[in-house]
Amino acid sequence: MLLVATTLTACGGGEDDDAKVSAPKAPATIPELTKDPLTLSFIWFDWPPAHALEDFANAEYKKERPNATIKVNTVPNANWHDAMFTQFAAHKTDFDIAILDSQHIGEAVTNGNILDITDFVKQNIDVAAYNPYLLAAYGQFPQAETGKRDENASLYGLPLLGDTWTMIYRKDLIGDKPPQTWDEMISAAARCQADNPGVSGLAFHQANGSDAAAVTYNTVNGIYGGNLWDSKTRKIDGVINDAAGQEAMDVLVNKMKPLTAKGSGNWFIDEVNAAVAQGKACIAFNWIAASGGLLDPKQSTLGTTRKQILDKLGFATLPSQKTNLVPLGGMGMHVSAYSSKANQAEALNFMKWFERADIQKKWAAAGGVPSRTDALQSPEFLNAGPFNQVYTDSVPRMRDMWNVPEYARLVNIENTNVNAALNGAKKPKDALDDIAKEQQGVLDSSGRKGGGGL
Amino acid sequence: MAFISPALLLLLAMSVFPLLWALYLSFTDYSATRGGPANFIGFGNYTAILTSAQVHQRALTTLIYVVGAVALQTVLGFGIAYLISRRTHGRGALTTLFLVPMMLSPVVVGLFWRFMLDAQFGVVNSMLGSLGLGQVEWLTRQRTALLSLIVVDTWQWTPFIMLIALAGLTAVPKYLYEAASIDRASEWFRFRTITLPLVWPLLLIAVMFRGIEAFRLFDLVYILTSGGPGVSTETLSFHVYKVAFLGFNTGTASAYGILMVLVVIVLTQLYLRYLNKLKEG
Numbered sequence: 001m002l003l004v005a006t007t008l009t010a011c012g013g014g015e016d017d018d019a020k021v022s023a024p025k026a027p028a029t030i031p032e033l034t035k036d037p038l039t040l041s042f043i044w045f046d047w048p049p050a051h052a053l054e055d056f057a058n059a060e061y062k063k064e065r066p067n068a069t070i071k072v073n074t075v076p077n078a079n080w081h082d083a084m085f086t087q088f089a090a091h092k093t094d095f096d097i098a099i100l101d102s103q104h105i106g107e108a109v110t111n112g113n114i115l116d117i118t119d120f121v122k123q124n125i126d127v128a129a130y131n132p133y134l135l136a137a138y139g140q141f142p143q144a145e146t147g148k149r150d151e152n153a154s155l156y157g158l159p160l161l162g163d164t165w166t167m168i169y170r171k172d173l174i175g176d177k178p179p180q181t182w183d184e185m186i187s188a189a190a191r192c193q194a195d196n197p198g199v200s201g202l203a204f205h206q207a208n209g210s211d212a213a214a215v216t217y218n219t220v221n222g223i224y225g226g227n228l229w230d231s232k233t234r235k236i237d238g239v240i241n242d243a244a245g246q247e248a249m250d251v252l253v254n255k256m257k258p259l260t261a262k263g264s265g266n267w268f269i270d271e272v273n274a275a276v277a278q279g280k281a282c283i284a285f286n287w288i289a290a291s292g293g294l295l296d297p298k299q300s301t302l303g304t305t306r307k308q309i310l311d312k313l314g315f316a317t318l319p320s321q322k323t324n325l326v327p328l329g330g331m332g333m334h335v336s337a338y339s340s341k342a343n344q345a346e347a348l349n350f351m352k353w354f355e356r357a358d359i360q361k362k363w364a365a366a367g368g369v370p371s372r373t374d375a376l377q378s379p380e381f382l383n384a385g386p387f388n389q390v391y392t393d394s395v396p397r398m399r400d401m402w403n404v405p406e407y408a409r410l411v412n413i414e415n416t417n418v419n420a421a422l423n424g425a426k427k428p429k430d431a432l433d434d435i436a437k438e439q440q441g442v443l444d445s446s447g448r449k450g451g452g453g454l
Numbered sequence: 455m456a457f458i459s460p461a462l463l464l465l466l467a468m469s470v471f472p473l474l475w476a477l478y479l480s481f482t483d484y485s486a487t488r489g490g491p492a493n494f495i496g497f498g499n500y501t502a503i504l505t506s507a508q509v510h511q512r513a514l515t516t517l518i519y520v521v522g523a524v525a526l527q528t529v530l531g532f533g534i535a536y537l538i539s540r541r542t543h544g545r546g547a548l549t550t551l552f553l554v555p556m557m558l559s560p561v562v563v564g565l566f567w568r569f570m571l572d573a574q575f576g577v578v579n580s581m582l583g584s585l586g587l588g589q590v591e592w593l594t595r596q597r598t599a600l601l602s603l604i605v606v607d608t609w610q611w612t613p614f615i616m617l618i619a620l621a622g623l624t625a626v627p628k629y630l631y632e633a634a635s636i637d638r639a640s641e642w643f644r645f646r647t648i649t650l651p652l653v654w655p656l657l658l659i660a661v662m663f664r665g666i667e668a669f670r671l672f673d674l675v676y677i678l679t680s681g682g683p684g685v686s687t688e689t690l691s692f693h694v695y696k697v698a699f700l701g702f703n704t705g706t707a708s709a710y711g712i713l714m715v716l717v718v719i720v721l722t723q724l725y726l727r728y729l730n731k732l733k734e735g
Contacts, residue, residue: 078680082699089486089702111487208682263573265594265683280574408700420684425596431684442701 023109023156024337028119030352031345039069040346043084043095044331046074047269049161049289049368056366061353068346077268078209081408088113088338096339096347099160099331101211102137102400103407109141109156110405114334115344117351118154124352125158131395134159134371138332143231143403156334158351159371161289163329164394165219166387168276168284168291171314173199178316182223182251185283185319189259192282201259203281206422207268211411213418214401215327217252219285222325222399223318224248229402229439237440241432244322253421253428265423276313277301285318287329288387289369295386315387317394328398330369364388406442413438480709487702499709509710511685512693515600519689520668522604523611528661530608531615536649538616539623549620556613564677567606568593571678596686599679603687606674611664618660622653655732662725666718690714 044050050072057070073095075083081104087093088111100108108114117139121127127135127149136149139157149155167185169178173192179185189201205212218228226244229236239245261280264271269290275281277293277300293299294313295306303309318326333354335347353359360370364381369391375381376392402410414435421431480499484492503509538548555563570577571592579589592602626649634644672691675681681688688696694714698707 078676085487085702086699107487111489113487208680208684261574262589263579263591263594265591266679406701412696412700416682416685416688419682420686423591423594423596423683425682425684425686 023112023114023116023154026115026117026120026335026344026348028123030120030124030348031341033065033345033349034342035067037067037069038342038346039071040097040343040350041095042070042072042097042099042333043093044072044074044099045077045080047077047290048292050074052367053160056363056368057350057354060359060362061350064353065346065349068350070350080210085113085408088336091338093336093338096336096343097350098334098336100157100334101331102328103403103411105139105141105156105332105334106403106405107407108334113337114156115337116154116156117158117335117348120348121155121158124348125355129357129372129374130159131371131373131376133328133398134162134330134395137328137398137400137403138330138371141403143400147400157332158355159330160333160354161330162369162371162376162391162395163287163289163331164326164391164398165215165285165318165329166288166291166390167316167318168281168286168294169314169316170279170282170312172312173282176314178314179283179319182220182319182321186251186255186259189283193259196282199280199282200261200264200275201282202256203260203264203267203272203275203284204256205268205272205285206257206260206264206419207266207271208416208419210268211401211415212268213416213422214411214414215329216285217249217414217418218399218401219318219325219327220252220256221245221248222327223321223323224251225322231402234443235440236443237436239436240439241436245432246429249421249428249432252418257422265419288385288391289329291315291387292367292385310386313386315390317390317397324397325399326394326397328400330371404443406446409442410439413442476708476711479705480712482705484705484708485702486704492705495705499706500713502706503710503713508685509690509693512688512690515687516669516671516689516691519600519604519607519671519687520665522600523607523668524661524664526604526608527612527615527664528657531612531660532619532653532657534612535616535619535623539620549617552616553613555610556617558610560610560673561677563606563610564674567602567609568678571602593679594683596683599683599687603671603674603678606678607668607671611667614664615657615660619653619657622656623649626652655729658725658729658732662722662729665725666722669714669718 042053044053054070054072061068061070084098084100084104085107087095088108098108098114100114105114132148135155136143136147138159139155140149140153141156142153167178170192173196174188179188193199193201205216207213221228221240221244224244224247226242226248227239230239261275264275267275269286272281272284272286273290273293276284279301295309297304297306297309300309302312333351335344339347354363355372357372357374360372360375361378361380364370364375364378365384367384369388370376370381376395381388382392401407404410417426417431417435420426421428426434479492481494481496482492483495483498534552538545538552541548569575573579573589573591573594576592578592582588582590590598592598630648631644634648670691671689672695675687675689675692679687681692691714694707694710697703697710
């Protein structure tokens with residue numbers, strides 16, 4: 001471990017005299033593209049959209065650029081951040097386009113790891129075609145307090161895949177009409193669990209890795225009227241653990257957790273899907289982009305055809321309670337500052353191509369979740385999956401996390417503490433207070449010399 | 455000299471240079487991703503680590519794990535070796551069979567134990583169910599999660615102790631046992647006065663190797679529990695990984711790593727002194 005860390009630093013950062021505090025700029029117009037064979041590499045985590053992207057891009061982009069091959073390198077979800085940022089640290093990447101989570105942008109921008117594409121976007125992209133919140137979430141830094149894109153702010157990425165949570169419910173067990181409020185949902189899950197031995201009322205993300213447990217808490221926090229922080233004053237302590245935050249934690253740990261399967265405290269995307277597919281959950285929550293497999297009869301015990309499965313499964317937007325907020329998922333495309341000039345030019349060309357209206361509709365039909373408003377409302381997208389309408393309806397309700405360079409440490413603190421509360425290793429109130437205190441410590445110590453980061 | 459110089463250069467480049475570089479960085483506030491100059495901050499990182507309650511908690515977790523796993527492996531490994539050494543037929547085949555877990559990658563071991571210990575679908579709970587016992591949340595409860603790590607590590611590394619103990623047991627001169635049987639010494643007397651004293655030094659060396667390995671535990675934690683629930687199975691190695699790669703506090707992580715190396719060196723030296731005294735005695 002020590003050797004890896006130090007070799008990285010020896011190979012990378014140490015060679016720069018001046019600290020990079022902003023991203024290098026991409027040209028406004030796409031430079032001349034090479035005619036030689038070229039591989040455009042992406043990096044993402046291993047899930048169905050990554051494979052869909054590689055297939056789609058090689059099938060469609062090659063029609064315009066026959067010399068270009070698209071390669072989507074995948075790593076396990078838990079390694080995703082490290083895989084990208086250790087390469088950024090070495091100032092040498094084996095990928096040209098990093099698919100960054102919205103919260104990763106701050107870290108990448110302040111370290112000069114990705115290109116500033118503001119001028120490129122102005123010249124090549126119709127920004128009016130997008131919901132301003134989505135364009136800001138996947139590309140802008142710093143994020144505006146309104147959440148909407150600030151026309152004067154810089155852009156560092158463009159949307160690749162939109163996402164949010166969908167509620168998956170068993171129509172045959174709780175009825176055709178999905179619960180409308182969070183309280184109704186909990187009651188319906190409790191009734192369903194009592195009436196169907198062996199089937200748990202709820203299934204949701206609780207795992208310790210990645211952002212699994214943190215997103216679950218953030219979702220309930222938003223629905224119960226809480227806030228993650230006050231971005232203006234950079235205050236977390238006293239905000240996330242206020243009365244609304246405490247109520248959300250209480251609902252999550254004391255009302256929702258007892259309705260989950262025993263030992264589900266380490267469940268993430270795949271485990272929740274497995275529980276639904278095996279008929280072991282009445283109501284589940286999962287990312288829309290990861291829900292496609294639920295309709296595959298080979299992976300499901302709910303039916304031998306897609307129709308039979310859909311007779312039992314319903315997909316709906318998240319119920320509301322005090323507010324109607326839903327978590328923002330999805331990712332944007334960001335050009336590595338360490339990629340060769342030829343590959344950077346190809347990456348910009350790919351992004352311009354990918355964001356075209358006709359390509360976004362084709363991407364939707366291939367299983368992707370687009371971000372352009374026209375594609376979101378197109379029949380190609382809405383007919384491609386039973387959960388796609390959920391995404392279109394959820395877009396105006398989205399809320400993201402903190403988009404700051406300290407994101408990785410903040411989410412780790414939240415994840416481990418929520419996971420501890422869900423698995424009985426900490427009292428809910430203590431977990432929330434610890435999150436507030438530790439996260440505030442990270443924000444306050446950012447920039448302080450020495451000793452930070454423990 | 456010319457003959458060994460390539461190997462020496464490789465060693466310097468791959469081991470000595472990074473170690474010295476880490477030592478230098480441990481006195482700075484350097485971050486691998488933020489770049490910029492490495493400002494000298496003296497023992498700031500070391501003070502922060504040694505006074506951190508989080509580090510103390512991880513140290514305790516690591517200590518419980520190391521003591522629990524190594525003790526269990528030593529007892530089991532020696533026991534199995536003792537039983538095998540008494541067999542005349544099939545000893546080789548049995549030894550090979552017992553060595554299989556040790557030959558597997560820790561990642562593979564972690565993954566299949568993760569499936570076996572799954573509370574809902576795992577074979578372990580299924581067996582407990584068929585015996586009329588309830589489900590156990592092996593990987594998601596504070597006490598059982600650490601116990602699971604100890605059990606899995608023991609499953610994989612008991613053969614290592616067994617192998618070394620077996621080497622010691624087969625090296626005990628037979629005439630000692632023959633003399634003892636002429637004197638009609640009991641089985642327990644033979645074990646206590648002949649077998650154990652002669653195998654003991656070799657066993658202690660095996661314990662030292664296992665102790666050092668267990669102290670560095672990372673892979674099983676990463677695969678089985680991700681340090682959870684919460685941080686209750688987060689070992690020092692797993693924690694330093696988070697410091698190094700989540701926050702990219704390279705200076706702090708370097709100091710952390712240096713301290714871990716120092717702890718191992720000091721403890722090993724003390725242990726070796728004890729071994730030497732034992733040998734002299």
